[in-house]
Amino acid sequence: MRRIITSFVNNRSGVLSRITGLFSRRGYNIESITVGHTETPEVSRMTFVVEVEDEGKAEQLIKQLNKQIDVIKVQDITDMPMVARELALIKVMSSPQNRSEITGLIEPFRASIIDVSKDSIVVQVTGKTDKVEALIELLRPYGIKEIARTGTTAFTRGTKQLKKSRHNLLINP
Amino acid sequence: MKTKVKEEVAEKSSSKKMNGAMMLVEALKEEGVEVIFGYPGGAVLPIYDKLYDAGIKHILTRHEQGGIHAAEGYARISGKPGVCIVTSGPGATNVVTGLTDAMMDSLPLVVFTGQVASGVIGSDAFQEADVIGITMPVTKHSYQVRDVNELPKIIKEAFHIATTGRPGPVLIDIPKDISNAEGIFDYSEEVNISSYQPTTKPNHLQIRKLVEAVSCSKKPVILAGAGVIHARANKELKTYAEQQQIPVVHTLLGLGGMPGDHELYFGMAGMHGCYTANMALYECDLLISIGARFDDRVTGNLKHFAPNAKVAHIDIDPAEIGKNVPTEIPVVGDAREALTALIEENGKPGHTSEWLARLQNYQREYPLTYKRDPQVVKPQRLIEMVHEQTRGDAIITTDVGQHQMWAAQYYGFKNPNRWVTSGGLGTMGFGLPSAIGAQLADEKATVVAILGDGGFQMTSQELTVLAQLKLPIKVIVMNNHSLGMVRQWQEIFYEKRYSHSLIPDQPDMMKLADAYGIKGFKARNEEEASEVLKEALNYDGPVLINVVIPGEEKVYPMVPPGKGNHEMVGVKP
Ligand SMILES: Cc1ncc(C[n+]2csc(CCOP(=O)(O)OP(=O)(O)O)c2C)c(N)n1
Numbered sequence: 001m002r003r004i005i006t007s008f009v010n011n012r013s014g015v016l017s018r019i020t021g022l023f024s025r026r027g028y029n030i031e032s033i034t035v036g037h038t039e040t041p042e043v044s045r046m047t048f049v050v051e052v053e054d055e056g057k058a059e060q061l062i063k064q065l066n067k068q069i070d071v072i073k074v075q076d077i078t079d080m081p082m083v084a085r086e087l088a089l090i091k092v093m094s095s096p097q098n099r100s101e102i103t104g105l106i107e108p109f110r111a112s113i114i115d116v117s118k119d120s121i122v123v124q125v126t127g128k129t130d131k132v133e134a135l136i137e138l139l140r141p142y143g144i145k146e147i148a149r150t151g152t153t154a155f156t157r158g159t160k161q162l163k164k165s166r167h168n169l170l171i172n173p
Numbered sequence: 174m175k176t177k178v179k180e181e182v183a184e185k186s187s188s189k190k191m192n193g194a195m196m197l198v199e200a201l202k203e204e205g206v207e208v209i210f211g212y213p214g215g216a217v218l219p220i221y222d223k224l225y226d227a228g229i230k231h232i233l234t235r236h237e238q239g240g241i242h243a244a245e246g247y248a249r250i251s252g253k254p255g256v257c258i259v260t261s262g263p264g265a266t267n268v269v270t271g272l273t274d275a276m277m278d279s280l281p282l283v284v285f286t287g288q289v290a291s292g293v294i295g296s297d298a299f300q301e302a303d304v305i306g307i308t309m310p311v312t313k314h315s316y317q318v319r320d321v322n323e324l325p326k327i328i329k330e331a332f333h334i335a336t337t338g339r340p341g342p343v344l345i346d347i348p349k350d351i352s353n354a355e356g357i358f359d360y361s362e363e364v365n366i367s368s369y370q371p372t373t374k375p376n377h378l379q380i381r382k383l384v385e386a387v388s389c390s391k392k393p394v395i396l397a398g399a400g401v402i403h404a405r406a407n408k409e410l411k412t413y414a415e416q417q418q419i420p421v422v423h424t425l426l427g428l429g430g431m432p433g434d435h436e437l438y439f440g441m442a443g444m445h446g447c448y449t450a451n452m453a454l455y456e457c458d459l460l461i462s463i464g465a466r467f468d469d470r471v472t473g474n475l476k477h478f479a480p481n482a483k484v485a486h487i488d489i490d491p492a493e494i495g496k497n498v499p500t501e502i503p504v505v506g507d508a509r510e511a512l513t514a515l516i517e518e519n520g521k522p523g524h525t526s527e528w529l530a531r532l533q534n535y536q537r538e539y540p541l542t543y544k545r546d547p548q549v550v551k552p553q554r555l556i557e558m559v560h561e562q563t564r565g566d567a568i569i570t571t572d573v574g575q576h577q578m579w580a581a582q583y584y585g586f587k588n589p590n591r592w593v594t595s596g597g598l599g600t601m602g603f604g605l606p607s608a609i610g611a612q613l614a615d616e617k618a619t620v621v622a623i624l625g626d627g628g629f630q631m632t633s634q635e636l637t638v639l640a641q642l643k644l645p646i647k648v649i650v651m652n653n654h655s656l657g658m659v660r661q662w663q664e665i666f667y668e669k670r671y672s673h674s675l676i677p678d679q680p681d682m683m684k685l686a687d688a689y690g691i692k693g694f695k696a697r698n699e700e701e702a703s704e705v706l707k708e709a710l711n712y713d714g715p716v717l718i719n720v721v722i723p724g725e726e727k728v729y730p731m732v733p734p735g736k737g738n739h740e741m742v743g744v745k746p
């Protein structure tokens with residue numbers, strides 16, 4: 001099963017490798033990781049998309065992440081009300097003849113063409129992973145030269161602050 | 174602006190200007206460190222210069238691995254953090270085994286490694302190794318110091334992290350220029366790491382659930398591990414077991430938590446545990462694990478582990494709960510606090526008398542046994558003799574292998590904090606250096622290092638330290654002229670194809686003892702062994718006893734790999 005996990009970590013050198021090391025050491029399959037600053041400069045947000053066998057494995061992963069000294073908070077937000085987005089750049093073979101056809105094709109996705117060259121164009125799309133993937137599939141017949149995806153970043157909806165203490169969650173797993 | 178702040182800090186009485194090396198020394202004094210284990214080299218020369226007249230006891234082991242194992246032995250016995258200092262590159266890589274060992278067995282260590290100067294980090298400089306990268310998975314936490322002014326805070330945090338929550342090793346990598354750089358030493362600030370707040374107080378709701386479960390249970394059992402020892406919760410364990418009439422079994426690292434001769438104690442569980450303990454785990458209807466982490470050597474095949482039991486797990490580390498065994502009653506907290514809360518609840522005990530009788534019956538029917546033969550030294554008999562002559566209260570350290578299992582099975586520990594063995598990692602060569610640390614932690618104790626001939630030869634250089642410091646450690650080499658545990662598996666599972674497990678060619682142990690300035694003894698039969706033991710234990714100084722034991726002797730009973738705990742073989746002689 002696919003889980004989206006967000007975490008807050010101290011913005012220190014070595015934290016990223018500590019965490020990616022943990023994933024590989026414990027045999028977790030990471031689909032994507034995104035990292036960036038939060039509203040607090042000394043804290044970064046990391047968003048992981050992982051494939052796990054079952055909920056037990058997901059819970060174990062969260063506990064292992066929590067155990068890292070530099071990890072402030074971890075949450076599996078897959079089943080919570082949340083917004084999750086990724087951005088993809090897709091370089092597609094395109095001649096002047098089929099350019100407007102492609103434009104029409106990508107429009108419902110609210111994607112845009114951000115670069116044009118002699119025989120190719122670059123399409124930018126943001127959205128949920130399945131939307132991004134659907135667009136990629138539609139564009140594939142034209143010949144895709146390159147894809148760059150950021151991976152998913154996400155947070156929960158509304159203004160309810162994530163509780164600072166993580167222990168309640170841990171004591172009653 | 175910055176300098177102004179610094180000046181203000183300098184005015185505080187507790188803060189002084191000094192270089193990084195001196196800060197380290199001052200910090201160790203602030204932490205009350207009595208002894209450090211280490212080995213000098215280029216990158217730590219500034220630190221060693223300050224140690225020269227610092228007045229802190231420094232033990233120069235003859236290999237960094239010896240140093241860190243000694244620090245582990247010290248930590249295990251004293252309950253205080255073991256401190257180790259090594260140089261960059263090879264010095265640091267030589268402590269990787271010890272770090273891993275301490276991580277697996279939850280021993281508090283603070284390890285300082287030298288590093289090449291900040292300016293050349295990343296350039297493959299002489300004796301540069303990416304120590305932070307190498308040790309990341311085998312440390313509880315690690316730091317590389319970037320600014321000398323941060324050093325005091327980092328050291329203070331390191332001691333805090335190493336000793337709180339689930340203890341573990343913390344590494345501090347100090348580039349040489351940081352040791353030389355001047356800064357402000359201020360050690361007064363309290364440690365406050367918002368992202369690290371271990372839970373020690375158990376959740377009351379879970380405690381209540383456990384009390385309920387106990388009162389409904391007819392066949393409860395407590396599996397007590399090293400967490401009980403670390404938390405100094407042995408008295409509470411005994412009180413609770415007696416109050417609720419619950420039988421107790423131990424993991425390898427939990428030995429000594431319950432007195433070996435207590436009527437509610439039913440022995441060590443696991444691969445080479447005793448039949449009764451394993452059957453208790455197999456048949457129980459309520460399993461209460463306290464400070465034990467369901468290692469595969471304890472559980473055997475998980476499919477057959479405690480198949481009819483409700484599982485309660487008390488552990489300081491939430492990540493251990495539910496990791497290997499699904500758990501109905503999770504209790505995150507310190508073992509002593511949890512046991513105290515349980516005792517105070519004073520719940521209605523379950524009806525366990527039939528269950529206790531059943532286990533006592535197992536105990537009578539299937540005790541640990543071996544065939545006596547006074548013509549040779551039976552390894553089991555040797556350990557019994559050590560028990561008798563030390564009244565079950567010596568500090569026992571071991572290497573890893575058959576001798577370790579015999580020591581665990583037959584020593585019969587009366588007290589906690591007497592057992593120093595490498596459980597999780599299974600590190601050969603652990604026994605001799607850890608005995609040094611153990612003896613330094615408890616100078617009055619009788620320390621017996623029970624070693625294999627294989628393991629002994631991995632760290633035997635540390636005999637020098639015994640002679641130099643006149644540490645009266647009794648080193649017993651249980652010499653089966655083989656890597657016995659490997660040989661045993663090859664005999665049972667590989668058709669006696671003894672591939673590279675027989676080591677008939679060995680140094681002359683008597684001459685070796687002599688060369689190191691240690692008294693040597695040799696024993697070939699039971700009577701000799703008994704006499705030699707007596708003489709050695711009465712001798713005021715280090716001794717090396719070479720006890721020749723039969724090479725074909727095996728450790729039994731045994732849960733064969735892949736089998737359940739109820740499928741032990743070699744239960745009857
Ligand atoms: C450093 C290390 N290397 C290899 C092993 C694998 N191993 C486990 S027990 C054992 C045999 C140990 O022989 P010895 O020290 O003579 O003890 P014995 O089993 O004979 O009592 C070996 C090689 C290990 N545990 N540690």
Ligand SMILES: [Mg+2]
Nearest residue numbers: 625626655657
């Ligand atoms: Mg041997």
